[in-house]
Every structure is written in C-alpha cells, then in structure tokens.
Amino acid sequence: MVTHVRHVGFGVPNLAAAREFYEKRWQLEAVGNDDGRLYLGSGCPESHVLRLRETPEPRVDLISLAASSATEVDEIAERVARHPQAKIVREPGERQDLGGGYGLWFLDCDGRTVEVSSDVAGRAFRPVEETETRPIGISHVVLNTPDLHSARTFYESVLGFRVSDWVEDIMCFMRTGRAHHVIAFTRAPHTSLNHVAFEVRGLDEFMRATGAMMRQGMPPLWGPGRHGVGQNTFSYFQDPSSGFVLEYTTAAQMIDDEHGWTPKVYPATAQTTDVWGTANARDALVATTLLGTPDPGLWAAPPV
Numbered sequence: 001m002v003t004h005v006r007h008v009g010f011g012v013p014n015l016a017a018a019r020e021f022y023e024k025r026w027q028l029e030a031v032g033n034d035d036g037r038l039y040l041g042s043g044c045p046e047s048h049v050l051r052l053r054e055t056p057e058p059r060v061d062l063i064s065l066a067a068s069s070a071t072e073v074d075e076i077a078e079r080v081a082r083h084p085q086a087k088i089v090r091e092p093g094e095r096q097d098l099g100g101g102y103g104l105w106f107l108d109c110d111g112r113t114v115e116v117s118s119d120v121a122g123r124a125f126r127p128v129e130e131t132e133t134r135p136i137g138i139s140h141v142v143l144n145t146p147d148l149h150s151a152r153t154f155y156e157s158v159l160g161f162r163v164s165d166w167v168e169d170i171m172c173f174m175r176t177g178r179a180h181h182v183i184a185f186t187r188a189p190h191t192s193l194n195h196v197a198f199e200v201r202g203l204d205e206f207m208r209a210t211g212a213m214m215r216q217g218m219p220p221l222w223g224p225g226r227h228g229v230g231q232n233t234f235s236y237f238q239d240p241s242s243g244f245v246l247e248y249t250t251a252a253q254m255i256d257d258e259h260g261w262t263p264k265v266y267p268a269t270a271q272t273t274d275v276w277g278t279a280n281a282r283d284a285l286v287a288t289t290l291l292g293t294p295d296p297g298l299w300a301a302p303p304v
Helices: 015-025 070-082 148-157 203-215 284-291
Strands: 002-012 029-034 037-041 050-054 059-067 087-094 102-107 113-118 137-145 162-167 171-175 183-187 192-199 222-226 233-238 245-249 264-266
Touching: 002 015, 002 113, 002 137, 015 029, 015 037, 015 050, 050 059, 059 070, 070 087, 070 102, 070 113, 137 148, 137 245, 148 162, 148 171, 148 183, 192 284, 203 222, 203 233, 203 245, 233 284
Parallel strands: 002 050, 059 113, 137 183, 162 264, 192 245
Antiparallel strands: 002 059, 029 037, 037 050, 087 102, 102 113, 137 192, 162 171, 171 183, 222 233, 233 245
C-alpha cells in the first residue's frame, strides 16, 4: 500500500532564490545536487522532502509517494496501465533520483506526474528537538482539480486511498493509514497545487515556527488556526520565489479503522475552516492564492 508522501518536486524560475528561501526561512537542509536538481531534507529519514530544478515558469515536477514494497509498485503499475485516463511515463525499475530504490512514474487522471517508490535509502539525520521550529517532513499535499469525483475515484481505485471526510461537494480528504489525510482534493476551475503541508514537532513548535516567519517579515497568508476537518493546525505561507503555498501543521486527527469510520460531510463555514477562530478570514486573496494558476507541468513529465 501507499504509506505517505516522500517528497514533492518543484520547477522554479530562480533556483538560487528558491534555495535561499527553503534553507534560510523554511529551514530545510541541502543534502544533494546533481543534473541541475537540488535536494533538500528535513528532520526525518527520507533522503529528501523537496526537489528543486530551474524551469522557465513555476511547475510541479512530481509528487512522490512511498509504497510498502516493490511488489506493490508493480501492482500499482498494472492498475495505472488499465486506467483510461492515466499513462505510465517511466516503467517500474531502478530509480534515478537521490536515494535510489525501485519506482514508477505515471501521469494521473489530471495529468500530474506521480512517483510511487519502495526500497529508497534513508539518510542520517538529526531529529527535531523540543522548541525547534524546523519541519519534520511532509504531512500532506492538497491538489486543485476540475473533476473532484474523478480524482477521488482514481486515487481510490489505483492507489488504494480511502475517503476520510468531505467539505460539502468542494473538498475530499483521503488517507492511507491512521492520519486523517495525506492527500486532499479541492474543486477548482483548473488543475494546480493548492499547498504542501510540512509537519512540525508539536503545538508549541507550530506557534514558534509561525512566529519565526513573522519575525523575518513574512506574515502568514492565512493562520494561525485549527481546521475543523482533520483537526490539524495551520499557518499558510507563500514562497516568494515561485508563488507556491506551504503550510506549517501538526496535531492531525488519527483514525482507528478497527472500530469503524464513516466519512462525514462538513459545511463550508468559518467554523469548519478554523475552529479556534484565531486566523484571519479566508478572503478572496487567500482563496485566489490557494487556487494558484494552471500548472504548466501537466501531461509533461520532467526530463529528470
């Protein structure tokens, strides 16, 4: 089965500016550089959590998901091959990215490049300590889609995700294990990235991380607050080098499937989006920024 998000790959117009932001402000650590790709790690054993390369305009290069075994990668490849809206772009085999291992690249039903991999080598890392504000790793990714139900069905049938909850017929939260969501989809007029969420150590570290960004002259786009669906905290920031939206989060709801779980449909209200009532309003600026622009990387896998 798919277990979690390993990393996300971004194409950015100015690699030096992006590196400056992700190292100096977002507190990731450069762990490798080859073929024009810069790899950044965090306080977890993944070989990297972010991959950057320079491109003419911002694009999502790929979303990398972890599989439990090479057999699972092969089985997913078979399901992708049978799906009329998907396309394999790199057959299962040896990965050519940092960490090695065994992987598959394919285009999903919306044209995003998705990697599923197993047996990727970890790296030595320093765990995040109490009061530290640097991220542990990626918590979840939220994606904008013009066809919410097709995206949900694809990730259920091909990748084995399960629906946790809905916000009306606007947003679908999906899980693979106990965490309430590792992928979510939002209805939108175009396909794009909504945001990438990075896990921090706890509530105190979450507020410290939010404050650290504010002290550097970068107030949150939205937050700090706590979502009603999934119960995770949120502070959203925009990467000034590319426009991508990032989130600090922690304390997400854990689901115990052994005792049964029935997905709920929540109303799209201010109480649903922020149960604490501490965040700024989710106004037109917030909504437009999270909507992003149509991704130029669709139906075109990155060359490396």
